[in-house]
Amino acid sequence: xxxxxxxxxxxxxxxxxxxxxxxxxxxxxxxxxxxxxxxxxxxxxxxxxxxxxxxxxxxxxxxxxxxxxxxxxxxxxxxxxxxxxxxxxxxxxxxxxxxxxxxxxxxxxxxxxxxxxxxxxxxxxxxxxxxxxxxxxxxxxxxxxxxxxxxxxxxxxxxxxxxxxxxxxxxxxxxxxxxxxxxxxxxxxxxx
Amino acid sequence: xxxxxxxxxxxxxxxxxxxxxxxxxxxxxxxxxxxxxxxxxxxxxxxxxxxxxxxxxxxxxxxxxxxxxxxxxxxxxxxxxxxxxxxxxxxxxxxxxxxxxxxxxxxxxxxxxxxxxxxxxxxxxxxxxxxxxxxxxxxxxxxxxxxxxxxxxxxxxxxxxxxxxxxxxxxxxxxxxxxxxxxxxxxxxxxxxxxxxxxxxxxxxxxxxxxxxxxxxxxxxxxxxxxxxxxxxxxxxxxxxxxxxxxxxxxxxxxxxxxxxxxxxxxxxxxxxxxxxxxxxxxxxxxxxxxxxxxxxxxxxxxxxxxxxxxxxxxxxxxxxxxxxxxxxxxxxxxxxxxxxxxxxxxxx
Numbered sequence: 199x200x201x202x203x204x205x206x207x208x209x210x211x212x213x214x215x216x217x218x219x220x221x222x223x224x225x226x227x228x229x230x231x232x233x234x235x236x237x238x239x240x241x242x243x244x245x246x247x248x249x250x251x252x253x254x255x256x257x258x259x260x261x262x263x264x265x266x267x268x269x270x271x272x273x274x275x276x277x278x279x280x281x282x283x284x285x286x287x288x289x290x291x292x293x294x295x296x297x298x299x300x301x302x303x304x305x306x307x308x309x310x311x312x313x314x315x316x317x318x319x320x321x322x323x324x325x326x327x328x329x330x331x332x333x334x335x336x337x338x339x340x341x342x343x344x345x346x347x348x349x350x351x352x353x354x355x356x357x358x359x360x361x362x363x364x365x366x367x368x369x370x371x372x373x374x375x376x377x378x379x380x381x382x383x384x385x386x387x388x389x390x
Numbered sequence: 391x392x393x394x395x396x397x398x399x400x401x402x403x404x405x406x407x408x409x410x411x412x413x414x415x416x417x418x419x420x421x422x423x424x425x426x427x428x429x430x431x432x433x434x435x436x437x438x439x440x441x442x443x444x445x446x447x448x449x450x451x452x453x454x455x456x457x458x459x460x461x462x463x464x465x466x467x468x469x470x471x472x473x474x475x476x477x478x479x480x481x482x483x484x485x486x487x488x489x490x491x492x493x494x495x496x497x498x499x500x501x502x503x504x505x506x507x508x509x510x511x512x513x514x515x516x517x518x519x520x521x522x523x524x525x526x527x528x529x530x531x532x533x534x535x536x537x538x539x540x541x542x543x544x545x546x547x548x549x550x551x552x553x554x555x556x557x558x559x560x561x562x563x564x565x566x567x568x569x570x571x572x573x574x575x576x577x578x579x580x581x582x583x584x585x586x587x588x589x590x591x592x593x594x595x596x597x598x599x600x601x602x603x604x605x606x607x608x609x610x611x612x613x614x615x616x617x618x619x620x621x622x623x624x625x626x627x628x629x630x631x632x633x634x635x636x637x638x639x640x641x642x643x644x645x646x647x648x649x650x651x652x653x654x655x656x657x658x659x660x661x662x663x664x665x666x667x668x669x670x671x672x673x674x675x676x677x678x679x680x681x682x683x684x685x686x687x688x689x690x691x692x693x694x695x696x697x698x699x700x701x702x703x704x705x706x707x708x709x710x711x712x713x714x715x716x717x718x719x720x721x722x723x724x725x726x727x728x729x730x731x732x733x734x735x736x737x738x739x
Contacts, residue, residue, distance in 0.1 A: 233714040282677045283664060332664050334719040362589060 228356060231271050235336040264311035265336075266343040270356040276344025277358045279337055288325065292348040293366035297325065300348045301367065309351055309378035314342045350376030422605040424578035428625075429597045431515045431581045438511045442504060449500065515582065518595045523563040526554060530566070530573030530586035530608070532717060533615035534679055534692040539635065548638045549667070551679035552692045554606075555624045557631040561597045571613065577606030577623050585610055598625035605693070614715030620693025641670030642682045642738050653734025656727045661719070668738065678718060684738045691716070699732055706731065 266272030280286060288297035298306060307317045318338050321328030329338060347357040350373045360369035367373070420426045427433040478486065529536040537550050556562045566575060568586040576583040581596035598604070608619035626634065645651040657663060658673060665678035673681075684690075687697055691713055695701040704711075706728070709718040723731065 231715070233710045235710075235720070331659075332661050334661065334721075337719055 228268065228270050230269055235334070264315075264339050264342050264346075266339050267311065267346075268353060268356055269343065270358075272340045273343045273347050273352070273356050274358050275337075276340040276342070276347070279333075279341050280344055283329075283333070283341075285341070291361070291366050300345055301373070302349070303377050303379055305349070305378045309346070309349065309376075311339075311342050311346065314345050315339065318342070349378065350374060351378055420579065422578050422607065424582075426579055428602065428604060429580045429599050431596050432579055434511050434515050435582055438508060441507065445500060445504070518563060518593070519561045519597075521561065523561040523595060524556065525563045525565065526556075528554070528564055528566045528575060528586065530568040530570075530575075530612075532570050532613050533608070533619040533713070535619070535621045536569075536679065537621075539638070546639050548635075548669075548682075549680040550638060550683065550687070552621045552689065553624060553687050554621060555626060555631055555634050556598055557628045558598055558601050558625050560628070561595055563593065563595045566592050566594065572610050573608045573612050573619070574610035575606065576609035577604050577621070579604040580606075580623055580625075583609045596623075598623060601625050601627060603688075615713050618692060618694045618713050620689075622688060622693065637686070637739075638683055642668045644670075645734055645737060649730050650734045650737045652727075653730035653732070653737075656723070656731045657734060660723075661721055662731075665718070681735070681738060685736050686739055699736065702735060703728060703732055 266276075280289075288295060289300055290297075292301040293299055294301075298304070305313070307313055307322060315338060317326065318341060319328065319330045319335075333341075343352065343356075344358070346352040347370045350357075350370070354371060354375075357370040357373075359371050424432060424439070425436055427436040525540060527538040527540060529538070535552050535554075537552070537554050539548050539550075541547055564575070564584075566584065566586040567590060568588040570588060572588070573586040574583050575581075575586060575594060577596070580598055581594060584592055584594035586592065602625055604623040604625070606621045606623060608616055610616075612619065645654045654671065657668070658671060663673045663675065665675050667674050667676060667680045667682065669680075669682045685697070689695060690697050690702060690705055691709070694713055695705065705718075706721055707723065708720045709716050710720060
């Protein structure tokens with residue numbers, strides 16, 4: 199075998215190594231953990247409003263990005279908190295019961311990260327408690343990331359996998375992509 | 391222990407020797423050492439350890455001496471005239487064969503003896519003694535130990551964390567499970583390791599034969615703060631243990647003054663109440679350690695820091711700088727609320 203025979207194969211090896219390297223870098227981002235979060239007061243909690251109505255000229259609200267949207271660790275922490283903070287008490291692992299299900303496409307108060315954030319922090323009529331002051335903002339953002347994983351409106355790669363206990367339906371990761379109803383329905387017009 | 395000497399070794403060789411000596415000495419001293427047994431289980435294991443080490447040392451010395459002797463004899467033997475190899479006579483070959491057979495037979499006998507002693511010690515320490523053991527339930531969490539003292543009368547049940555008080559001389563039966571990942575219960579002076587497995591109950595037992603505080607440690611890698619997941623076995627004479635138990639059974643004392651009352655309000659209205667229980671108050675969450683008698687414990691954060699005002703303040707404000715990755719989030723408190731909260735927590739005797 200001559201030197202030139204080896205060349206195509208070498209290209210193949212180098213290419214494969216590069217692909218593996220890039221994949222590894224991507225997974226670093228997916229698993230990134232931050233121990234020192236910014237103090238709760240310095241985050242954008244005050245930007246989130248309950249209503250889209252504004253006095254004066256309507257300014258389109260800047261979309262708040264969830265810092266944990268693409269982070270598998272944060273989603274799994276959100277899942278832990280979802281049980282430990284007793285969200286499951288009403289939402290029953292996302293299946294609904296006393297509270298509405300979180301696995302369907304109907305989002306009464308909106309499906310964007312900032313909508314879910316304000317639902318958790320402010321509470322909603324008919325039973326959703328307000329968590330303001332009870333959880334630091336970063337944990338609420340983790341819950342937001344998990345709630346969006348429940349509804350399938352988040353990348354499959356970061357969604358949580360199957361539970362240890364009996365599950366209401368297939369694992370978050372195995373679910374189809376959700377198609378949330380895009381309209382925001384003001385609380386007063388919700389059909390009883 | 392190494393005696394303290396005024397002369398400090400300076401050259402690398404003596405420094406290395408000093409380091410090795412100190413490490414060996416530390417291994418034999420009492421603090422979290424399997425070689426300083428304080429109960430029957432650790433005692434049996436320590437004896438097994440020393441007998442195996444002794445036999446293995448003798449075998450090692452014999453083998454190395456034989457090797458050195460062979461090298462020395464080969465070096466002194468005149469080089470043969472023809473060929474590359476020394477040719478044994480039939481008698482020499484017979485002697486060698488016999489030597490090998492004897493050595494192999496001895497090895498097999500020694501190994502079999504090792505198996506028999508090790509299995510018999512293992513089964514002896516695994517047998518739970520029948521005479522009315524004290525039952526304690528331990529639940530492993532990332533990264534702390536939940537300790538429950540169940541009682542036939544459920545009003546007497548109580549919970550604590552990271553500190554297991556036991557009476558001296560009475561066997562203790564420990565039922566264990568885990569809330570999240572596999573942990574392992576290991577208090578070397580008292581008892582060997584036993585895993586805590588999520589969704590499954592494991593059982594171990596121990597007996598502390600002399601009063602004292604013995605450090606234990608999670609012995610199965612369980613995440614970021616595995617190293618800071620310690621607990622203490624506090625072995626006390628029976629009467630002291632009974633009075634401790636009586637105290638722990640009670641609800642938390644009412645806050646005695648306005649400062650501690652304000653502190654209780656901070657606790658109940660803030661994020662603390664989402665995870666912790668203080669019995670006698672509405673705080674009843676089971677995510678973090680039960681704080682009903684927090685001030686009676688020696689350490690906070692599973693043996694990470696001594697339990698005092700400064701450490702408690704630092705821990706509440708920014709646990710992530712003390713134990714990065716811990717599940718407790720940082721809490722923002724203004725100075726007067728923090729002072730009140732600390733006063734309240736320190737009143738939880």
